[in-house]
Amino acid sequence: MNAAVDLSVDLKGLKMKNPLMLASGILGDSADLLLRALESGAGAVVTKSISLEPREGYRNPTIVAVECGYINAIGLANPGAKAFLEELKKIKDQNQPIVVSLFAEDAQKFGELAKAFEGSCAKAYELNLSCPHVKGVGLEVGHDPELVKKIVRCVRQSSTKPIFVKLSPNLPNIVEVATAAEKAGADAITATNTVRAMAIDIEAAQPILSNKVGGLSGPALKPISLRCVYEIYEHVKIPIIGSGGISSWRDAVEYLLAGASALQIGSAVAYEGLEIFRNICKGLASYLGSKGYRSVAEVVGLAHKN
């Protein structure tokens, strides 16, 4: 790795050795696996989205591979706040860069969740206001700027931790919702979650996913999320975490240039395994070094200046 290049990122107090985070939902809710992602080179990890009560999620098929990505509808399966708090206690070094993803039906429950994790090792919260396939939560609460404001304020009142707000690429006006989140006190915007999608099997003549509709991730999502990051960057001052189809250091650079200060990796873990974190860091450091940059921050949003 290029020693002259500093890959570290401080995202409103979340200190990461590099800008790459494990995206929420990947590898699930086991403390051991989150630690393994960190050992494998991730700058931070975002947990599976956690709700107050446990959720079983959908029946299989919950994922289907399509031409240029995956469509999943896991159904926000999670053990619930109480069990997950116990899981987080297993982590010996409580200073690890762990972001807990939260979801709930309304602002008050979001506040309760944040309060529940206040004493945990979570270094920040990511509010899932964008899951595309579960009724009454995710995108269904994240499409309304006023509701988003209310949720962020409720979490802000319950917590001193940084708050990231994860938005959906399905929003007709993502800038409006991002701006609302910023006004309500969010510390960063994660752009984006997966985009609503479907696959049909022509032999069975039915949708493949048991939930019929899921979220598309992977290479197909990249140009869509990248545009979201670019647009949000023009209108908000808080940092943006780019997420959607990043599978190489070139993708990572594109997102940084579009305005992302940090990046999340999800589906690419299936293509390349956890080695992907080190591989992208290596490519990123070498790109930055070859262009004469000494830090990640120097290229963030550069595409807007050219």
Added chain:
Amino acid sequence: MESVERDSQMTYTIRFRDEACSQAEPGQFVMIWVPSENECPMSLSEIGTPAAITVRPVGRATEKLCKKKEGETIWVRGPYGRGFTIRGASNLLIGGGTGIAPLIPLAEKLVESGRRVTLILAGQTASTIPLLSRARRLEKQGVELIYVTEDGSLGFKGVATDPLENLLKERRFDQIYTCGPEEMIKKVYNIAKANKIPIQASLERYIKCGISLCGSCAVGRYLVCSDGPVFHENQLKDLENIW
């Protein structure tokens, strides 16, 4: 799909043609979709053309699967995961119940490459042990078969690990391979460890995505779908504290 054969009182072997499965490693698994019902992980019990899975009908999806007729479509994705690695001249295989399924193609591969194989087949009662006819074919090719049943209806009366300990007192094996109920695997692992014999064990968890994304098949720091399903002794050691 080519055929469905009832291979024991409890299990059906379903044969199908699939190019990727014809070249799979023993121990790898596939995800089988039964439309309108579910998608389930299954070990390959035959590798080649056709390939096969051996299914115990325990729910609506598996019941529908076992009622399929020749020529109907079967939805297969995979093969996924890490299979068994062949190493060593003398091999001891221990299978319990449907865990016998992936060990049969492994035994066949070991025999083809001229290695010595002892195969312990364990089950509740003789009629429920899957793939007996293929085991007997292997016996004709020089594989030593040892049966263990809980009711004593075939071979030793007891559990899989009973003959194992006696066997290891008499002879040395280079490698142990096992698949079956996790309680059995833990015991086999401890015996292998005490005797300093390398071991590979195929573990089972509820697999959803099959491709290392969702985490539903987590076991300690590993994912059964992509780090496994076959784990080696150095990985199994990491699981000692959660077992």
